[in-house]
Amino acid sequence: MGLILSLLIxxxxxxxxxxxxxxxxxxxxxxxNECGTVVQHWTLxxxxxxxxxxxxxxxxxxxxxxxxxxxxxxQVGTLISHPALITTAKENICGINSSKDFGVEPMRxxxxxxFCGKGFITTDGDTWNHSKRMLRPSFxxxxxxxxxILRDEIDTLLESLPKDGSASxxxxxxxxxxxxxxxxxVLGVLPSQxxxxxxxxxxxxxxxFHGALVYxxxxxxxxxxxxxxxxxxxxxxxxxxxxxIDFYVEKxxxxxxxxxxxxxxxxxxxxxxxxxxxxxxxxxxVIQGMMAAQDTTSELLTxxxxxxxxxxxYWTRLHTEIVEAGDERFEVDRLIASKLISNILLETLRxxxxxPLIGRVALRDTKLPVGxxxxxxxPVFVPQGTKVVMSYYSVHRNxxxxxxxxxxxRPDRWDDIHPAQWEFMAFGGGNRTCLGRQKALIEASYVLAxxxxxxxxxxxxxxxEWQGExxxxxxxxxxxxxxxx
Ligand code: HEM
Ligand SMILES: *[C@@H]1O[C@H](CO)[C@@H](O)[C@H](O)[C@H]1NC(C)=O
Ligand SMILES: *[C@@H]1O[C@H](CO)[C@@H](O)[C@H](O)[C@H]1NC(C)=O
Ligand SMILES: *[C@@H]1O[C@H](CO)[C@@H](O)[C@H](O)[C@H]1NC(C)=O
Ligand SMILES: CC(=O)N[C@H]1CO[C@H](CO)[C@@H](O)[C@@H]1O
Numbered sequence: 001m002g003l004i005l006s007l008l009i010x011x012x013x014x015x016x017x018x019x020x021x022x023x024x025x026x027x028x029x030x031x032x033n034e035c036g037t038v039v040q041h042w043t044l045x046x047x048x049x050x051x052x053x054x055x056x057x058x059x060x061x062x063x064x065x066x067x068x069x070x071x072x073x074x075q076v077g078t079l080i081s082h083p084a085l086i087t088t089a090k091e092n093i094c095g096i097n098s099s100k101d102f103g104v105e106p107m108r109x110x111x112x113x114x115f116c117g118k119g120f121i122t123t124d125g126d127t128w129n130h131s132k133r134m135l136r137p138s139f140x141x142x143x144x145x146x147x148x149i150l151r152d153e154i155d156t157l158l159e160s161l162p163k164d165g166s167a168s169x170x171x172x173x174x175x176x177x178x179x180x181x182x183x184x185x186v187l188g189v190l191p192s193q194x195x196x197x198x199x200x201x202x203x204x205x206x207x208x209f210h211g212a213l214v215y216x217x218x219x220x221x222x223x224x225x226x227x228x229x230x231x232x233x234x235x236x237x238x239x240x241x242x243x244x245i246d247f248y249v250e251k252x253x254x255x256x257x258x259x260x261x262x263x264x265x266x267x268x269x270x271x272x273x274x275x276x277x278x279x280x281x282x283x284x285x286v287i288q289g290m291m292a293a294q295d296t297t298s299e300l301l302t303x304x305x306x307x308x309x310x311x312x313x314y315w316t317r318l319h320t321e322i323v324e325a326g327d328e329r330f331e332v333d334r335l336i337a338s339k340l341i342s343n344i345l346l347e348t349l350r351x352x353x354x355x356p357l358i359g360r361v362a363l364r365d366t367k368l369p370v371g372x373x374x375x376x377x378x379p380v381f382v383p384q385g386t387k388v389v390m391s392y393y394s395v396h397r398n399x400x401x402x403x404x405x406x407x408x409x410r411p412d413r414w415d416d417i418h419p420a421q422w423e424f425m426a427f428g429g430g431n432r433t434c435l436g437r438q439k440a441l442i443e444a445s446y447v448l449a450x451x452x453x454x455x456x457x458x459x460x461x462x463x464x465e466w467q468g469e470x471x472x473x474x475x476x477x478x479x480x481x482x483x484x485x
Contacts, residue, residue: 108122
């Protein structure tokens with residue numbers, strides 16, 4: 001009895017203290033008088049808001065529903081930390097993406113550094129700037145326009161598809177094709193070309209890479225609590241993946257020393273080796289490059305086929321356009337110039353963004369331009385350590401920007417609408433904007449054209465609506481079961 005009573009006393013004084021602290025914060029905001037308070041959403045579990053975290057990841061439309069209730073900016077109250085700010089306002093998205101006051105490092109580096117080191121995904125400031133500068137040369141025009149590896153992959157994929165109208169799931173097939181082409185882009189080798197003296201096979205490498213990645217993400221979500229979990233297997237998996245990459249780092253550096261570099265094909269690895277001989281640094285940039293490249297484009301295409309199979313009039317137009325385009329139909333310039341293909345990809349990214357939400361942390365006390373007060377038009381005070389979430393899924397469903405039928409797949413809308421820079425965020429924006437945007441769009445256009453050329457029609461073999469599954473990226477939870485004829 002006494003124990004329960006003292007527990008209750010401790011608990012209630014804790015809550016009282018937290019309420020007092022929140023009130024103090026509020027007062028502080030009022031003191032900085034040009035700022036306004038933000039409408040608050042309370043979670044079921046009020047201490048850490050764990051149920052909110054889970055819901056945000058399990059149900060992609062969840063934040064959009066909350067935005068319909070609270071409009072563009074609201075905060076999620078928790079008792080043990082600053083409330084998280086959730087926003088779709090373009091003024092805020094611009095501010096978050098362009099100012100030095102927001103970053104990712106405190107949120108990502110502690111859990112991920114062991115596997116991924118310091119690179120563009122895990123750091124801010126000078127370290128981030130440096131790593132982005134090192135990567136940039138790999139994304140120049142000539143390197144992006146070489147589609148020979150992808151062509152072979154798609155040849156194989158098309159051959160493996162049933163021609164009799166029976167169903168196949170495109171998701172794993174596209175994933176493999178793009179994983180192979182990503183390995184080539186990053187390491188300069190195809191899985192089938194892995195040399196015999198390499199420490200492991202490509203298959204084992206991919207397996208350990210994934211294992212390490214998933215566990216790193218898990219550590220990031222858990223925050224400091226990850227230290228309580230067993231780590232031995234994780235450490236071993238990381239070591240296995242590192243060993244494979246280090247083998248190729250060593251090779252790239254030797255080739256560079258012998259000036260062989262111009263004789264071989266370009267790769268991210270070789271571009272890095274020509275700029276530094278810090279082996280660990282190259283290893284970590286390569287891992288982060290793989291993370292960005294491995295599944296993004298294949299998921300975009302999976303979603304595009306998913307939506308086209310349910311809107312087959314667009315497939316018919318695609319087929320006709322490609323057939324009529326003649327011998328140059330797969331030339332990069334021709335692909336880029338196709339309004340239809342570009343509209344299909346943009347509309348797919350609008351409805352099913354690969355990154356439906358992106359978070360940042362306030363690195364120091366700062367402000368966001370709008371969201372406070374009843375009209376949500378006053379600035380918001382953002383204390384250091386506050387998490388901010390940009391809900392891109394919801395941004396892409398703003399009816400004043402995209403029209404009344406925002407849930408409908410209608411690529412033609414892109415002929416008439418003109419979203420401003422911060423109103424369409426499929427590839428991010430500002431300083432951390434996607435370096436692979438052009439590469440992804442060229443490759444996705446190429447694959448759409450190849451399929452559009454090969455098949456007259458596409459039919460959906462799955463009656464379910466699109467459902468997202470959010471891990472690092474957001475992918476179709478039920479794959480993409482379709483038949484071609
Ligand atoms: C459809 C495909 C893709 C989509 C939708 C996409 C989306 C994005 C987004 C939203 C960001 C911003 C992240 C943030 O704000 O924190 C980003 C950054 C980035 N992406 Fe992509 N991406 C795609 C494909 C690729 C590919 C294929 C590569 C590499 C080969 C790549 C490399 C990068 C890099 C290097 C960054 C820079 C991050 C930074 O500076 O912090 N992306 N991407
Ligand atoms: C939708 O877009 C308009 C125009 O940019 C903007 O004024 C409005 O605040 C946006 N709505 C939301 C919920 O973000
Ligand atoms: C981001 O971009 C803005 C303007 O382009 C620039 O002033 C600012 O210094 C950049 N921030 C970082 C962290 O590089
Ligand atoms: C990033 O590097 C560029 C030079 O490439 C420099 O102009 C810019 O000021 C740097 N930004 C930061 C935040 O260090
Ligand atoms: C390039 C750009 O849009 N920069 C803006 C970034 O955000 C700050 C506010 O946080 C603006 O002052 C900049 O103009």
